[in-house]
Amino acid sequence: MKKSLSLLLSFALVFGLFASMASAADTQLTTAEKYKVLVDKGILKGTTTGNDGLGDNLTRAQFATIAIALAGLQAEKPATATFTDVKSSEWWYGAIEAAAKAGLVEGTGAGKFTPRADVTVESVIKIAVTIAKIEPVKDAKVEGASDWAGPYIQAALDKGLIPAGLDYKSNATRGQSIDVVYPVYLGQQEPAKVSVASAKATGVKEVTVALDKAVDTAKATFTLKKGAVSVALNATKWSDDKKTAVLPLKDVKISEGEYTVTLAGLEADAIDKNSGTFTATNEKVEKIEFVTASDEIAYSAKAKVKVKASNQYGEQASYPSSAYSVFTGYTGLGERVTKDDEGYLIIELNTNVNSITQNVSQIPLTIYYNETRVMAAKTFKVGNAPFVTKIELGDVKYDGTKTSLTTAGETAIVPIKLYDQYGNPITKDQVAGSTINFNQFIQPHAANLTATTDDFDNDNYFETKVVLAKKEAKAATYTLSVYAGGTSATASINVGAGKVATKVGFGEFSNVLASGDTSKAYIPIVAYDNEGNQLTKDELVDSVNAARVKVSVSGPVVASNTIIASGPNKGSVEITSVNANTAKSTVFITASIAEIDAQDFKTMNINIQEARQPETLVIDSSSAVKAVLGANSDFKILIQDQYGKKYSNLAGYQVDVTLINTDGTPAITLLGRDSNVAKVGTAVAGAPAISYTNAEGSQFNDGFTFDTTASVYGKVQFKAELIKLATGTAPQTSLKVVTQTIESIDPSKVDLTYSLKDPGALFAAKDSGLLPSGFDAADTSRLAKAVTIEVKDTAGNSVAFPGDLVQTVSSSNGLAVVYDQGTGVTNENDADKFYLLGNKAGTSTVTATVYSAKGEIVSASGTVTVKADAVAVETISAGNGDKQAAANTYNAYDLMDLKVVDNYGIEYKATNIDRYKKLLGVTYTVTNVKGTGSVSLNSGTNQVTINGTVTEFLLTAQAPNGKTTTTLVYN
Incomplete structure (x- = not known):
């Protein structure tokens, strides 16, 4: 900005002496104050005497200083002075030398500069126009100006830089210029917008x-x-x-x-x-010229001459070769115009005909642009048959927008330009019947780079293809040399550092290897390329790195000595099991690279710990403290080993479960959940303990249910005790006791409050017209929400309450909210519950009547809001994060264990995700397929078909709002 400001200031020096540029700033500051501001800002320099010198004329020395500032030049102080009257000890020496060297100032004759002489207005104009790179108006004459200054003054007038009628031969004072310089300075500050x-x-x-x-x-x-x-x-x-x-x-x-x-x-x-x-304006051809300097042309059936047609922008004109015509005055030469890859026109003609005498005949060539007849003409003497005397290599072209070869199979294309002894182009068809012997070499030698030269069916033009066979660890630049006809040319081929492992190590292993372990453990391997970037798992297991990185496992374990190439544990070493009775032994894992370009070796030692054994019981989920009217309550206790992991092998241990009557004689029974059902049966208070031994720990871990009975009241306590059995002289030992208690309360003795649980906003589903047929009513639609009653005691504790005691439901605004009792057949809408479904946007008071714990019918009401805001995916998630699948056809949502929750809190799983696809809009993509098979996706049915041997692929589910989740599917 400073340079452009200085340039403007030079013009101010010219017309500021005479023109008035009044502004508010002019009247607010004096000339001296303005001068000080400009000096402080570095726009002007002060005098050497400290005096402002505002009434002084500009000297030639002062002007030289201004001139180099305008041109952005630095002062220069050569050992020998250019002018005899400019001494190296004087302050202006460096400025005058720099200005003279740049051609901004000239001497006054006889080797002198006359630094103390005054500068005229016309001299300032000339230098300003020169620095601004404005073309002088040739031979212009301006009244009142010297002849030499006329072209420069006229150029400045034409550009509006100065007013007409100035006294061009007068001298300029410093002070008179400042009043113009200052508003120019203010006006040239960078704009706010x-x-x-x-x-x-x-x-x-x-x-x-x-x-x-x-x-x-x-x-x-x-x-x-x-x-x-x-x-x-x-x-x-x-x-x-x-x-x-x-x-x-x-x-x-x-x-x-x-x-x-x-x-x-x-x-x-x-x-x-x-x-x-x-x-x-439309593109126009402004100039046609012959590129070849020689006035001879080869004796050949396909002789060629190179021509350049330029447009108004100085570019090669983009018109096709058909827009040009060529004329020779001969018949039978078959002259025509083509275009090469660089946009040059190539005149092709047959000079090997009877009418042409070698080394004697002359051919006048005229080429013109058909539309405007812009032309070029040149006469060529027909010489000898063409042979290659010069080769040039064009710009190297890499795949896409890349600037180097980095991945196996990538190709660099190097265009070849051949020229004959007359400087004209040679192409394959011109030397038909003879062969151009190409040789190509790459230095230094690179085993992974190969080069081949041919025309490759490329319209007779030759090129060299350089192919990278395998990615390399280090970036390097190679020299490609191509030889032809006794001449050669070179080009640089860039090979980028591929994602090749040069350093190895181990990731974090937070697990424990314990004696006798039968569950698998995985040791993550990490690797880094030559630039220190960590490789991804996919990069680590590709063919190059799989061959480079060697791993081995030794010690009392069963393990793989290879890196896992697919699945959720990709990039790890698998330890399948640990031998029994090997505590305090050590497992040694090594990872190494032993290549010419990289040497690295790392070792990890893992100490085998004591065999796993049950150590404690922990509460995973608790039961309700109270229940009425026969409500049930689930809970779960887990066995945990000494390393804090869920455990199920009870060999040498047992867990005793007892149900103790603590208050009254309630008919509260204990039920098992999942695989625990058969083990528990229906346990009652006071019955003998249920003992879990050996492999029965997994049943215990599945959990329990308190099953209360209506009209029977009291409290029971569940007690689970982990016991270490006696061995030899060691007695039986109790390790941990965990309890859960539930009370079936007498509603006649306890005051309970009943309220309608807020279902949250409903979507105006029926009015939207987007519900699938058969699933468009409150009793069948997934978008319906259950009428739920919340029950609390006087202390505010939640009380378990049967969900089937709602008797009736009513809606004050049937246009907003409709309701019905579930069918129990479809869409998880239970037959014993009532459901609410939004119809149109609005609000409604929903009232439910309920059989209370005291046998009374009570009502619970609440306001329900229905919104017309479109359904959108709030969360989308995959179940376990990975899924095994062999060759077959699957529903995409099943492969992902997909779960979607919308902005109204409705959860969708399995078929409901597709059933409500008009609302949810979930789509799927398949990427990163590995193996020799294929994976196809039917976007209509959202089914994925796996064909052949597929080791893994990524399956992604995406909502219209961009939310996604991805599952690794592997075999």
Whole structure:
């Protein structure tokens, strides 16, 4: 900014002597005060005497100092002075030397500079125009100005930089300039808001936009329109100062018409002027020229001459070769125009005909653009048959937007340009019947790089293909040398550091290996590439790294000596089991790399602990403290080993479960859950203890249920005791006792309160028309919510209450809320419960009548709200995070154990996820398929079919709002 300010100040020095630029700032500060501000800001320099010198004229020495500041140059102090009257000891020496070297100032004759002489207005104008890179108006004459200054003054007048009629030969004072310099300085401070300063076509498929302020390029966006029609753009290219943007057109060329560029993406209050317009013309060919300097052409059936056609932007014109014509004056030469990959025109003709005499005949070549007849003509002498005398290699092209080869199978394409002895192009068809012998070498030698040269059916143009056979550990640049016809050329081939393991180690292992373990344990392996980046599990187990990273396990265990390549434990070493009676032994795991490019070795030692044994009982979930009317309550106690893990082997131990009558004689029974049902049966208070031994620990861990009986009151205590059995002289020992208590209360002696549990907002499901047929009523729809009664005692404790005692339900606004009793057949809507379903947006008072614990009918009411807000997925989650599956067809939601909860709190599982897909919109994708088989997804039925041998793949479920969950499916 300082440089541009200085440039403006130079113009101020010219017209500030005479023009008036009155502003508020002018009247608020004196000339001296303005001068001080500019000096403090570094825009102007003070005098060496400390005197402002505002009434002094500008000297040539002072002006040299200003000139190099304008041009952004630094002072230079050569050992030998350029001018005899400028001494190295004087303050202006460095400025005058730098200005003279840059051609900004000249001497006054006889080797002198005359530093103390005054500077005229016309001298200042000339230097300002020169620094601003404004083209002088050739031969211009300006009244009152010297002839040499006329072209520069006219250029400044044309640009509006100075007013007409100045006294160009007069001298300029410092003080008279300051009054103009200061408002210019104020006006050139960076604006608070950004504006589009200009927009113009700078190429046939390119628009350049200039802003007056730097912007956040990550946010700023542009749109381009021709009239009212939008023009598609590719990615914007920004200048380093973030003020200039180049907009490449995607599909079309700039054509005649009015264009508008609009800036967006920034905060509205950060933009002042958001658009700019420009008028464009159709592309036109402005110049055609022969590229080859030689005036000879080869004696060949396919002789070629290279030509360049330029458009108004200085680019190679984009018109096809058919837009040009070529004329020779001969018949039978078959002359035609083609275009090469770089956009050059190639004139092709047959000079090997009877009418042509080798080394004698001359062919006048004229090529012109058909529309405007812009042309180029040159006469060529027909020489000898072509042979390769020069080879050039074009820019290396990597896959996509990459700048190096990094992955196995990637290819770099190197275009080859061949030239004959006359500097004209040679292609394969030109040397038909003979062979160009290519040789290509890569240095230094790289075993994983191969190079092949051919035309590869590429329209007769040759190229070298360099293929990376296997990714490499380290980044390197190789030199490709291609030889042809006794000449050669080179190009650089970049090979990036692939994700190749050069360092290994072990991840965190927080488990315990205990003597006699039969459950599997996994030791994670970690690896790092040459740049220190940790490899992903997929990268670690790919073919390259699987061959590089060696692992071994030794010690009293059964284990794999390979890294697991698929499944949830990918990237780990599996220890299948630990030998019995091996406590205090050690397991040794090693991971190593032994390659030419990397050497690393790591060891992990894991001490085997004492065999697992039951140590304690812990409460996993508690029962309700009280119950009425025969309500049930579940609870679960778990056996835990000495390492804090759930355990089930009770060899040498047992768990005794007893049910103790503590108050009255209640008919409260104990039931088992899941696999525990058969073991418990129906246990009653006072019955003998139920003993769990040996492998029965898993049944105990499945849990229990208190089953109370209506009209029978009292309390029972469940007691579970973990016992270590006697061995030898060691007596039986009680290790842990855990209890759970429930009381079946007499409602005639206890006051209870009943309330309608708030179901939360309901969706206006029926009115939406999105419910599936057959599942569109309160008794069948998954979007219905159960009428639930909350019961509490006087102390505020929740009391277990049977869910089937609701007798009736009513809704004060049937347009908002409808209700019905569940069918017990579909959609998990129990037959003994009532359900509410939203119809239209609104509110309704819902009242339920309930048989109370005292046998009375009581009512409980609450306000229910129905909303029309669209159903959206609030949470989406997979069950276990991974799933095994062999070749077959599966429902996607089953493979994932998928669960979806919407914004109304409704949970969907299994078939309901698909049944309500109009509401939920869950879709699926399959990625990262590994193995030799395939995986297909039917988007209509949401079924996944696995064919052949598939080791693993990722199955992702996605909601319309972007929420996703992914499951690793493996075999």
